[in-house]
Amino acid sequence: MVKLAYGLDDSTAMTAPVPTFYLYGEPQRGVAEGFVHVESLDDRSRPSEWTIQPHVHRDLNHIILVAEGGGSMRADGDSVAFDAPCLLLIPAGIIHGFSWYMDSRGWVTTIADSYLHHMLERDPDLQPLFRASRAIALSQSDKVEGRIGQLAQELAWSAPGQRAAVEAHLLWLMVQALRHAALSDDSATTGGRQARLVARLRERIEQRFRHREPVAIHARALGVSETALRHACARVAGLSPAAMLDERALLEARRLLLYSNLSVAEVAYAIGFEDPAYFSRFFTRHSGQSPRDWRAAKGRAISAS
Incomplete structure (x- = not known):
């Protein structure tokens, strides 16, 4: 995880005289032509x-x-x-x-x-x-x-x-x-461009979510930077691209757990996870229950109804 370095405190940054440098930290001097x-x-x-x-x-x-x-x-x-x-x-x-x-x-x-x-x-x-x-x-x-x-x-x-x-x-x-x-450029058409970009991402996720590809691969395929893709997703979908990918994988996992007889390991493999144990941790982190417990609870709820 990257950590943002501390600095540029809004309350104090501009109170002291602002230094003039040649290159940063070097005393000011004349600049040669063509430097x-x-x-x-x-x-x-x-x-x-x-x-x-x-x-x-x-x-x-x-x-x-x-x-x-x-x-x-x-x-x-x-x-x-x-x-x-x-x-x-x-x-x-x-x-x-x-x-x-x-x-x-x-x-x-x-x-x-x-x-x-x-x-x-x-x-x-x-x-x-x-x-x-x-x-x-x-x-x-x-x-x-x-x-x-x-x-x-x-x-x-x-x-x-x-x-x-x-x-x-x-x-x-x-x-x-x-x-x-x-x-x-942030113009009047930015919102429309971003909406179209997110729609293209959703279409690509639907086709390829089982591949568990990183966001960088999706951004490259869509011809934009990761930053532009993140901004578009945040503005249009209220989610990060990674969260949209996880959301689609979770939806498929829940469908298979609820409507198929596949084991938890088989569900993991079916949606692109190579390690069933990692899938179980992923599912638990997002759902608050293990895949096995979630399936049992939903099964009881359906039976009771």
Whole structure:
């Protein structure tokens, strides 16, 4: 189970002067033209016990990939919770801080403000990206993480065409952010999209609940991130995707216990559990009775009626 690191207390976080840093924890200094820096998320978060206190970078922007874990971000007084996989965009001059889930994993790409705006000027579609801090859900992080790895490699050596290669990687990252932001924008049609997504999930659960597949597999098959699927299920069904999967398995288990002569072990196997003992614990946790006791109680109730 992940644990949310303590930090960013609303009552005290903004009472002290907000420090201005170069990179986090480093004294402010001039930013070189074309400055780009990539580092692992835990390089500064782990030593700080997964809490980054509110601070500001005058001339530096962040693109943060959260590949695993999540947390919450405070940006100019607003709080945003996020889960992996996602991108966080933080413009220069924005007071921001983080509370990370323990052992979150990802990459922090930092870009000089003048250099970023030089790139944004090439395409008007990209310009709104850094008007405010935002969290953008991703369908998966592998491609983005691979591209950031290539960017870090380019920055580590001096080869012909380095600047062009660095800009190509940065522009690719921003295009990905732009396209995923467009997919996840909260518009008037969000409710309808979420309802259709949950309907597709229910259909898939009905077809495949006996496979006991994790939520990640369902999200991938539906072409959305786990975060987007969780949000849709919470809004439309009032349940998590995992709870919907468990609910369907329990319904089938109760049907078989009540209307068949299958043993408890056979019921377990019929709905996809490989271990009957684990099935019994699962059923008891959700129903308050063991499968055997539940079957006996329902049988007595039917006989009495």
